[in-house]
Amino acid sequence: YEKAITEVGFGKYNVMLILTLIPSAFATSFSTSTMSYVFPIAQCDLNLTLDNKGMLNSITYFGMLSSGFLSGFLTDTLGRKKLMIYAFIFDGFVVIMCAFSKSFTYLTIVKFFEGFIENGGFAAVIAYTSEFNSAKFRPFIPLFNGIFVNSGAVVLPLMAWIIFTDSINISTFGGFIVLRSWNLFILATAIPSLMAGFLYILLPESPKFLMTVGKNDEALKTFNKMYKCNNGSTKGEYPIKALVDEPKLQGNEKLGHVTSQRSNIQALKEGFRQIAAIFYRPNCINLIMVVIIQFGLLMGNNTLRLWLPQLFAAINDRSEVAKKEGFDLCRTLQTLIPNSTRSNGTCSVNYNNSEVYANNAICGAVAIVILLLSLPMVRLLGKKIVLCGSALGSGLCLIIIAYYGNHITVTLTLSSIHIGFNYVAFNTLLSSIVDLFPTTLRYPANTVYCRNVTLE
Numbered sequence: 146y147e148k149a150i151t152e153v154g155f156g157k158y159n160v161m162l163i164l165t166l167i168p169s170a171f172a173t174s175f176s177t178s179t180m181s182y183v184f185p186i187a188q189c190d191l192n193l194t195l196d197n198k199g200m201l202n203s204i205t206y207f208g209m210l211s212s213g214f215l216s217g218f219l220t221d222t223l224g225r226k227k228l229m230i231y232a233f234i235f236d237g238f239v240v241i242m243c244a245f246s247k248s249f250t251y252l253t254i255v256k257f258f259e260g261f262i263e264n265g266g267f268a269a270v271i272a273y274t275s276e277f278n279s280a281k282f283r284p285f286i287p288l289f290n291g292i293f294v295n296s297g298a299v300v301l302p303l304m305a306w307i308i309f310t311d312s313i314n315i316s317t318f319g320g321f322i323v324l325r326s327w328n329l330f331i332l333a334t335a336i337p338s339l340m341a342g343f344l345y346i347l348l349p350e351s352p353k354f355l356m357t358v359g360k361n362d363e364a365l366k367t368f369n370k371m372y373k374c375n376n377g378s379t380k381g382e383y384p385i386k387a388l389v390d391e392p393k394l395q396g397n398e399k400l401g402h403v404t405s406q407r408s409n410i411q412a413l414k415e416g417f418r419q420i421a422a423i424f425y426r427p428n429c430i431n432l433i434m435v436v437i438i439q440f441g442l443l444m445g446n447n448t449l450r451l452w453l454p455q456l457f458a459a460i461n462d463r464s465e466v467a468k469k470e471g472f473d474l475c476r477t478l479q480t481l482i483p484n485s486t487r488s489n490g491t492c493s494v495n496y497n498n499s500e501v502y503a504n505n506a507i508c509g510a511v512a513i514v515i516l517l518l519s520l521p522m523v524r525l526l527g528k529k530i531v532l533c534g535s536a537l538g539s540g541l542c543l544i545i546i547a548y549y550g551n552h553i554t555v556t557l558t559l560s561s562i563h564i565g566f567n568y569v570a571f572n573t574l575l576s577s578i579v580d581l582f583p584t585t586l587r588y589p590a591n592t593v594y595c596r597n598v599t600l601e
Contacts, residue, residue: 146356149368149385151279156375162277163286165344167293169270171337172233174297176240176263177205179334180256181451182305185458185501187327189494191249202451204253208260216265225273226350232266233342240335244328266341271575276353277371284523287572292516295568297337298509302454302502304333311496361388438574442536445543446567449560453508457501508561515565516572523573532573539566 180201184193191197220228239259246252275286308330315324355364365388372383523531542563546556 146353146388147280149356149364149388150277150352151281152383152385153279153368153371154375155278155282158371158374159278159282161374162274162348163289165341165348166270166274166286166290167296168337168341168344169229169233169266170290170293171297171300172236172263172341173267174294175301175334175337176236176259177447178298178301178451178454179331180205181454182301182309182505183327183331184455185498186309186330186494186496187325190325190327191246191252193249197249198455200253201249201256202447204256205260205263208257208262209264212261212264216268220265220269220272224350225269225276225354226345226348228265229269229273229345230342232262232264232269233338233345235342236263236266237335237338237342240338241332244332244335245322245324246328246331247323263338266338270341273351275576276351284528284573284576285520287575288516288520288523288569291568291572292513295509295512295516295564298512299506301334302505302509305330305454306499306502308333309496309498311494356388359390361390364388435574435578438532438536439571442539442567442571442574445539446564446571449543449546450564453560454501454505457504458495458498504557507557508564511561512565512568515562516568519569519573528573528577532570532577535566535569535573539563539570542566 180198184198184201187193188198193201216228216232236259239255239262243252243255243259246255271287271290274290275283278286309326311326313324313326313329316322317324349367349370350363352364352367355361355367365385368385369383519531519535542559546559546563549555
């Protein structure tokens with residue numbers, strides 16, 4: 146496989162595949178971040194408490210965690226393409242259901258299933274796109290995905306800026322369905338998922354997966370198509386005419402090999418054998434290491450990132466007081482309690498949040514710049530040094546915010562740098578999974594790796 150994909154080279158076909166990451170990356174970003182923008186606007190309609198907000202922020206991750214192994218062996222036995230198509234299309238429809246929420250309970254249930262379904266698409270996309278690139282370019286795929294995810298983090302507050310208003314109140318079926326601006330905002334976030342699902346219908350299956358299950362003829366057709374697209378007619382035909390039978394070369398009970406001639410029951414058994422293979426050395430040791438590292442990265446990132454829109458909204462609501470008394474992070478956090486619990490029972494919403502959305506867009510933009518700068522650094526310094534340096538920088542920013550974040554500019558600057566460094570570490574570690582695990586274990590490792598923190 147490695148020789149075959151290297152002969153293909155890097156060109157227009159690879160760039161096109163990288164660009165197809167955009168809708169799936171936006172879908173991932175929207176899935177975990179949408180509620181952070183909805184809270185300040187919908188807290189009165191849904192009577193949300195701080196506990197409710199924490200539950201809604203974490204319930205998506207509960208869904209992701211619960212489907213990790215299931216989607217893992219499905220994609221490594223039945224194919225990356227099928228899972229991505231079904232996952233993103235179904236995710237889009239679940240988000241549409243979420244847009245019609247009228248209560249905290251309904252919203253919680255739907256967000257759980259959104260995470261359950263969306264998890265399959267996210268990890269499959271990284272493995273899928275990486276397998277269309279040679280070892281030279283493969284480490285950059287997660288970093289490009291990180292850039293697109295943060296682009297989604299820039300687009301999301303801009304969408305909120307445009308959509309959120311008090312003038313929208315659509316009532317149908319005698320008041321059974323009531324849509325306010327935050328409902329329409331959630332509805333708009335379903336677009337990337339649906340785009341990604343229908344887009345992957347047009348793309349071929351991963352050639353690496355096809356070779357792994359013994360479908361060499363199909364894999365060779367894909368390699369030929371890529372070669373012609375990348376090189377045109379300048380280099381003639383693809384030089385490789387036959388591919389080795391990888392299942393015979395790699396057949397090993399501990400590696401959970403797969404074969405092309407199998408029934409659905411055999412595919413199911415092979416999937417469970419692949420999961421069991423994670424617990425053999427060296428796979429088990431590698432998995433433990435990446436999970437421990439990722440636990441710290443996700444804990445630090447989501448503790449701040451998921452609450453930033455709400456924090457900036459509280460800062461905005463308290464701006465007049467802050468001008469007189471000075472900005473104080475701890476006092477600002479106390480104002481996250483809905484207004485109805487601090488007044489005479491009247492809940493009010495501040496729609497004048499342009500500064501809030503601008504601050505969140507700045508955070509996403511700074512993270513994109515940091516990720517772009519990390520691309521040549523990975524090539525020059527190697528993944529290990531970039532991972533260690535960015536993780537330490539991210540943690541240091543959090544410590545400084547905790548003790549010295551008593552100025553809005555300091556909080557905004559350090560939050561932006563923290564998120565950027567954290568995503569560099571996250572995606573650098575994700576790219577290492579391709580090197581640490583064989584193909585049949587790559588997706589299960591991805592799902593465990595990406596979703597090991599749910600209780601931030």
